[in-house]
Amino acid sequence: MDLAQALLFSPLILVVAFLYSSVGHGGASGYLAVMSFASLAPREMSTTALLLNLLVAGLAAFTYWRAGHLVPRLLWPFTVASVPAAFVGGLLEVPKGAYAAALAVVLLLAAGRLSLAPLAARGPQRRVSLALALVVGAAIGLLSGIVGVGGGIFLSPLMLLLRWADVKQTAAVSAAFIVANSASGLLGRMLGGTLGAGPVVFLVGPALLGGLAGSLLGARWFSGLVLRRMLALVLVIAAAKLLLAVVGLAG
Secondary structure, eight states: OOHHHHHHHHHHHHHHHHHHHHTTOOOHHHHHHHHTTSOOOHHHHHHHHHHHHHHHHHHHHHHHHHTTOOOHHHHHHHHHHHHHHHHHHHHOOOOHHHHHHHHHHHHHHHHHHHHHSOGGGGOSOOOOOHHHHHHHHHHHHHHHHHHTSOSHHHHHHHHHHTTSSOHHHHHHHHHHHHHHHHHHHHHHHHHHTOOOOOSHHHHHHHHHHHHHHHHHHHHHTSOHHHHHHHHHHHHHHHHHHHHHHHHHHHO
C-alpha cells in the first residue's frame, strides 16, 4: 500500500476504528475488509489488522478503565482460558466455511436481539460462575483461533444477553479481552516467522484518531441503548464479512 492508497483508505479506517472502539472492540474484521480492496499479501493484511486491533482495543480498554467500567472479576476467567485456546484453534485444520456460515447466523440473531429488546425488560445482572466463565472463555478462544478474529465479537453479545454485565462493563471487558488475544496472536506469528511488514505505518494515525474518539464517546457519553444498537451494527458487519468469506471459499 503506497501513500496514495493510504490517503484513500484512511477515512474508512478511521470510521471502522471509531465504530468498533465505541463498543470496546478493536475492528480487525473491518480493517481486513478495507484492506481487501488493496493489492496486499494475506500475511501483510492479517498482521496489519492484528496490530491495529491491538492499538484500538488498547485505547478502548484504557478509556473504559479510566471511566470506572472495567470489572477485573469479569475479565480474568475468560481471558485466562481464551488465550491458550486461541493458540490451539489457530493450529487446527478445519472446514472454515461451515464455521463461518454458522457464526454469521449466530451474530445476526444476536444483533437482532440486542437492537430490539427493551433495556428495562432485561432484569437484574447475574453473576457468572468461575467454572462457566472458564469454559466460555476456552470455547470463544478456540473459535477465535479457528476463524481468525479477536473474540470480542462473540463475548460481548453473550455477556449482554445472559446479563453477566451492563453495556459499558461489557465493552470494557471485551476491549481488554481483545488486547490479550491480539497480543497472543502477534506473539505466535513472531515466533512462527509469519509476521508481515504491512502498511501499518500509514494507517496508525487514522486508527488512533478514530479509536480515541469512539472509546471516549462510548465510555463517557453514549447511553446504554445507543451502545447496544452500535454493537448490533458491528455484529451485522462482522456477519457480513463472514458470509463474504464463505462465498469466497465456495467460489
